[in-house]
Amino acid sequence: AGTVRFEDVRFSYIPERPILRGISFEVPAGRTVAIVGPSGAGKSTLSRLLFRFYEPNAGRITIDGQDIASVRQNSLRAAIGMVPQDTVLFNDTIGYNIRYGRWDASEAEVREAARLAQIDRFIESLPEGYDTPVGERGLKLSGGEKQRVAIARTILKGPPILVLDEATSALDSFTEREIQAALDRVSQGRTTLVIAHRLSTVINADEILVLDHGRVVERGDHTSLLARD
Ligand code: ADP
Numbered sequence: 001a002g003t004v005r006f007e008d009v010r011f012s013y014i015p016e017r018p019i020l021r022g023i024s025f026e027v028p029a030g031r032t033v034a035i036v037g038p039s040g041a042g043k044s045t046l047s048r049l050l051f052r053f054y055e056p057n058a059g060r061i062t063i064d065g066q067d068i069a070s071v072r073q074n075s076l077r078a079a080i081g082m083v084p085q086d087t088v089l090f091n092d093t094i095g096y097n098i099r100y101g102r103w104d105a106s107e108a109e110v111r112e113a114a115r116l117a118q119i120d121r122f123i124e125s126l127p128e129g130y131d132t133p134v135g136e137r138g139l140k141l142s143g144g145e146k147q148r149v150a151i152a153r154t155i156l157k158g159p160p161i162l163v164l165d166e167a168t169s170a171l172d173s174f175t176e177r178e179i180q181a182a183l184d185r186v187s188q189g190r191t192t193l194v195i196a197h198r199l200s201t202v203i204n205a206d207e208i209l210v211l212d213h214g215r216v217v218e219r220g221d222h223t224s225l226l227a228r229d
Pocket residue numbers: 013014019037038039040041042043044045046
């Protein structure tokens with residue numbers, strides 16, 4: 001379960017300024033498709049439509065054949081997990097942040113998710129800048145560590161569909177490789193849509209679409225796209 005289809009999807013925020021000009025693709029259940037393209041191409045807009053933050057002006061988006069226009073937003077949020085570019089942490093421990101939205105999860109499940117995302121050593125810590133007890137300093141998490149909190153949260157939530165939004169863009173290359181490995185573990189067996197700037201970060205995607213000015217200008221796998229450069 002979890003096939004995502006975009007069928008000739010068109011969208012503009014402002015009339016006369018088309019942002020998506022007829023986008024069609026399919027992410028078969030359990031597969032990974034990457035959307036690559038320059039800033040402003042329409043990549044984030046595309047993921048916002050998938051979450052129904054906006055409705056397409058034409059065309060449709062389906063999950064397992066059902067138009068998402070008829071799916072309640074709550075159900076969509078349960079079905080689709082998002083690992084965002086920037087993670088804002090809540091004013092509580094890392095463990096709480098991982099558990100967020102899955103209040104029924106056991107302590108063991110939280111630990112396991114944290115271990116897979118390699119953030120388990122911080123599970124009891126409070127992030128810096130929050131209401132830490134007097135005399136204690138909060139933990140200063142790097143971008144990569146915050147990313148891992150988001151990854152652990154997504155692992156715990158366990159949605160069939162994942163959207164990874166340029167998750168590794170702001171990291172140094174060592175951290176990027178580690179995060180990549182954690183993301184590969186989360187996306188294993190899930191329908192995954194990766195939104196990325198660069199071709200180099202989406203090596204294992206089953207299909208890569210190159211988006212430019214709201215159109216798919218090229219599609220293929222990593223090797224064939226590199227050969228065309
Ligand atoms: P990308 O994610 O590929 O960088 P976006 O989807 O964020 O591209 O943006 C595509 C275009 O839509 C850009 O020209 C951007 O300025 C415009 N845009 C994005 N969000 C809005 C909005 N809320 N209102 C109007 N225009 C927007």
